[in-house]
Amino acid sequence: MRSxxxxxxxxxxxxxxxxxxxxxxxxxxxxxxxxxxxxxxxAAMSLTGALAREGALTKxxxxxxxxxxxxxxxxxxGGDKLTLDIKFQxxxxxxxxxxxxxxxxxxxxxxxILSSYGSANTQSQAAVIERNGQVMADSAxxxxxxxxxxxxxxxxxxxxxxxxxxxxxxxxxxxxxPKPETIAFLSADDGFSKTGAKGGxxxxxxxxxxxxxxxxxPEGSTDVSSAITHVTSDHPDVVIGTVHLEEGVAIVxxxxxxGLNPQAFGETVAxxxxxxxxxxxxxxxxxxxxxxxxxxxxxxxxxxxxxxDYAADIEKEYGHPxxxxxxxASAACLAMVLAVxxxxxxxxxxxxxxxxxxxxxxxxxxIKFDETGQNIYKPMSVIQVQHGKVVTVWPKESAxxxxxxxxxx
Amino acid sequence: xxxxxxxxxxGLLQGGLLALVAVGFSLVxxxxxxxxxxxxxxxxxxxxLGWELQVHAGIDPLLGMFAAAAVMFVLxxxxxxxxxxxxxxxxxxxxxxxxxxxxxxxxxxMNIIFSxxxxxxSTGYASTSLSMGSVRVPLGxxxxxxxxxxxxxxxxxxxxxxxxxxxxLATGMDRGAARLMGIPARHVYSxxxxxxAALAAIxxxxxxxxxxxxxxxxxxxxxxxxxxxxLGGLGNMYGALLGGLLIGLVESxxxxxxxxxxxxxxxxLVLVVVLVVRxxxxxxxxxxxxxxxx
Numbered sequence: 001m002r003s004x005x006x007x008x009x010x011x012x013x014x015x016x017x018x019x020x021x022x023x024x025x026x027x028x029x030x031x032x033x034x035x036x037x038x039x040x041x042x043a044a045m046s047l048t049g050a051l052a053r054e055g056a057l058t059k060x061x062x063x064x065x066x067x068x069x070x071x072x073x074x075x076x077x078g079g080d081k082l083t084l085d086i087k088f089q090x091x092x093x094x095x096x097x098x099x100x101x102x103x104x105x106x107x108x109x110x111x112x113i114l115s116s117y118g119s120a121n122t123q124s125q126a127a128v129i130e131r132n133g134q135v136m137a138d139s140a141x142x143x144x145x146x147x148x149x150x151x152x153x154x155x156x157x158x159x160x161x162x163x164x165x166x167x168x169x170x171x172x173x174x175x176x177x178p179k180p181e182t183i184a185f186l187s188a189d190d191g192f193s194k195t196g197a198k199g200g201x202x203x204x205x206x207x208x209x210x211x212x213x214x215x216x217x218p219e220g221s222t223d224v225s226s227a228i229t230h231v232t233s234d235h236p237d238v239v240i241g242t243v244h245l246e247e248g249v250a251i252v253x254x255x256x257x258x259g260l261n262p263q264a265f266g267e268t269v270a271x272x273x274x275x276x277x278x279x280x281x282x283x284x285x286x287x288x289x290x291x292x293x294x295x296x297x298x299x300x301x302x303x304x305x306x307x308x309d310y311a312a313d314i315e316k317e318y319g320h321p322x323x324x325x326x327x328x329a330s331a332a333c334l335a336m337v338l339a340v341x342x343x344x345x346x347x348x349x350x351x352x353x354x355x356x357x358x359x360x361x362x363x364x365x366x367i368k369f370d371e372t373g374q375n376i377y378k379p380m381s382v383i384q385v386q387h388g389k390v391v392t393v394w395p396k397e398s399a400x401x402x403x404x405x406x407x408x409x
Numbered sequence: 410x411x412x413x414x415x416x417x418x419x420g421l422l423q424g425g426l427l428a429l430v431a432v433g434f435s436l437v438x439x440x441x442x443x444x445x446x447x448x449x450x451x452x453x454x455x456x457x458l459g460w461e462l463q464v465h466a467g468i469d470p471l472l473g474m475f476a477a478a479a480v481m482f483v484l485x486x487x488x489x490x491x492x493x494x495x496x497x498x499x500x501x502x503x504x505x506x507x508x509x510x511x512x513x514x515x516x517x518x519m520n521i522i523f524s525x526x527x528x529x530x531s532t533g534y535a536s537t538s539l540s541m542g543s544v545r546v547p548l549g550x551x552x553x554x555x556x557x558x559x560x561x562x563x564x565x566x567x568x569x570x571x572x573x574x575x576x577x578l579a580t581g582m583d584r585g586a587a588r589l590m591g592i593p594a595r596h597v598y599s600x601x602x603x604x605x606a607a608l609a610a611i612x613x614x615x616x617x618x619x620x621x622x623x624x625x626x627x628x629x630x631x632x633x634x635x636x637x638x639x640l641g642g643l644g645n646m647y648g649a650l651l652g653g654l655l656i657g658l659v660e661s662x663x664x665x666x667x668x669x670x671x672x673x674x675x676x677x678l679v680l681v682v683v684l685v686v687r688x689x690x691x692x693x694x695x696x697x698x699x700x701x702x703x
Contacts, residue, residue, distance in 0.1 A: 048516075048517065048520060048625075049625055050625045051625075052520060052525035052623075052624070052625055053524075053525040053526055053527065053623060053625075055525075056524070056525055093625070189668075189669055189670040215669065216668050216669035216670055217664060217669035217672065218669055218670065218672050218673055220629070221669075221672075222620045222621060223423055223660065223661075223664075225416070225419045225423070225661065225664070226416055226419075226660075226661055226662075226663075226664025226665045226669070226672075227664060227669060229412050229415050229416050229419070229665060230412065230665060232412075232415075233411075233412060245527055245621075246527060246621050246623075249527065249529070249621050250620070250621070253536055253619075253620075254547075256536050256538075257536055257537075257538050257545060257547035257549075257550070258415065258419070258538070258545050258547075259538065259540075259545045275526050275527045275528075278528075279527055279528065279529040279531075279621055280529075281531050283536060
């Protein structure tokens with residue numbers, strides 16, 4: 001009896017200790033960004049939780065940047081070569097944890113930050129960055145709302161959320177024959193997706209298409225059947241989803257189940273991800289997607305070379321085709337490194353000014369920021385799944401293949 | 410009208426899948442008073458087992474789910490026998506902590522072994538539909554619905570008509586008296602937990618067949634199971650089925666007539682209303698509140 005009570009107490013204590021350790025697992029010490037010979041950047045990453053998949057790709061992008069920069073001897077700061085050292089912490093895909101970790105980096109003297117994945121995490125980080133006088137290169141927070149707050153210390157290398165669906169509408173308008181007439185929008189109810197849907201609807205109306213009012217469903221939902229049932233009776237020619245991967249897969253799968261068969265599906269974020277075609281198999285054929293980057297993106301820089309060089313490096317390093325989530329992370333890291341080099345200093349204020357003035361070509365295309373900190377100078381690409389592979393179909397100058405229209409069989 | 414019919418049919422089928430996910434959770438809570446916060450991770454483990462069997466051995470998930478269930482039964486039995494039984498007499502807070510810790514461990518383990526990539530068990534039939542007038546009936550979800558009903562009926566038969574089932578029931582009602590009657594409570598608890606894990610594996614295989622899954626989905630399946638078990642009521646094996654069907658229908662109708670953001674809110678509103686009107690759930694048995702635990 002006694003041994004049982006002891007075992008119970010020991011197990012309870014061990015469980016409590018394990019949970020406390022798990023809760024505190026993301027905390028740890030970081031180096032000072034002014035440590036001699038080292039340039040330390042802080043990165044709170046979604047390594048566990050709902051965004052672990054995208055978080056892992058983002059981490060790959062940051063790590064490749066670290067490797068490529070250090071392979072050339074490091075970051076040139078006023079003639080001194082500093083070794084780039086990125087400190088990673090797990091934000092468990094929670095925006096409040098992502099913000100706390102930025103605070104923790106600040107306590108440890110790390111002022112230069114690379115963002116977490118996604119608009120929600122980045123938005124919560126941006127407020128803390130501003131308060132602490134840190135500087136953040138944003139790799140994956142595209143929601144225009146982040147940049148409507150008047151922040152002056154967050155700079156996004158990627159195109160804004162409004163461009164995701166709008167770029168697909170432009171591509172369809174330019175390339176599709178016969179031209180569709182009606183376009184339906186399905187959207188998750190998070191800020192990024194809603195902003196994306198609005199951008200797409202504005203563009204469609206501007207180009208003269210009949211727009212069926214947007215149907216929302218909860219973010220992260222794998223049941224989007226009600227939204228599909230709603231638009232089925234309108235017989236839309238094109239269905240555009242402003243979604244993440246799981247919702248994007250559900251739209252195509254459940255449309256098939258429920259008999260919604262438009263001329264084409266177009267989705268933000270999901271189709272360029274390798275999991276999309278793998279998961280859907282033949283149902284993925286012909287689906288359009290918008291991408292921040294593809295292997296045919298124009299531009300070159302001294303660390304990564306061209307987009308094709310970058311894709312080869314990712315394949316060699318991580319054994320899978322390059323994803324745009326990798327590329328945008330590497331581009332954010334590159335922007336920070338170039339800004340430090342241009343400033344000739346690691347001081348946060350100097351680096352902020354240098355980022356604001358940055359205007360460079362890279363494997364990711366143009367990196368340049370408007371007065372709000374968004375990169376509106378880089379066009380997005382539109383891809384299509386053809387024979388199980390993701391190919392660029394728009395803009396024409398970087399297209400790998402012609403648009404297959406109608407996209408569905 | 411046809412949109413309403415379509416939403417109703419889809420909601421019922423989706424509800425069947427949700428019921429299948431929750432039935433094992435409800436069993437363990439109802440019989441052992443253990444709120445198993447690792448249940449969602451068992452569902453995802455089942456999905457991975459079904460996926461592995463399909464990809465590497467070419468076994469259809471409708472067969473693979475039995476193999477996945479067998480593996481998870483053994484794992485569930487072992488976890489209860491050598492881990493949870495150590496604290497089964499302790500306050501419920503301790504078992505909550507233990508199963509929560511277990512869930513963290515399993516989810517992180519799956520992240521390491523399988524990565525966080527999204528997967529789906531692909532079959533030729535899961536995305537096809539039967540047309541009944543203007544209503545489409547997705548075949549994969551219809552199969553999942555059928556399995557949910559069969560599993561529930563089989564569980565009722567097991568519990569009410571077999572010696573082991575009666576032992577499970579007796580141990581759940583009064584552990585001390587059951588032990589005095591010669592029922593090995595530890596073994597019965599382990600069998601119950603193993604059975605719950607096996608049911609989770611069957612549910613996981615079906616989830617993987619009709620939807621996508623990744624380790625991160627474990628938490629939402631646990632939450633869903635909790636809501637359905639409370640809604641349906643404990644102590645009646647049909648509770649999870651009814652709770653699942655109600656949640657499926659409410660979500661489907663809410664999605665049709667309200668903005669999508671209200672879907673989850675409506676599901677929880679129904680839970681609150683049912684609990685106000687019937688605190689023991691739709692078909693729960695009040696006497697379970699007076700269980701005797703020694």
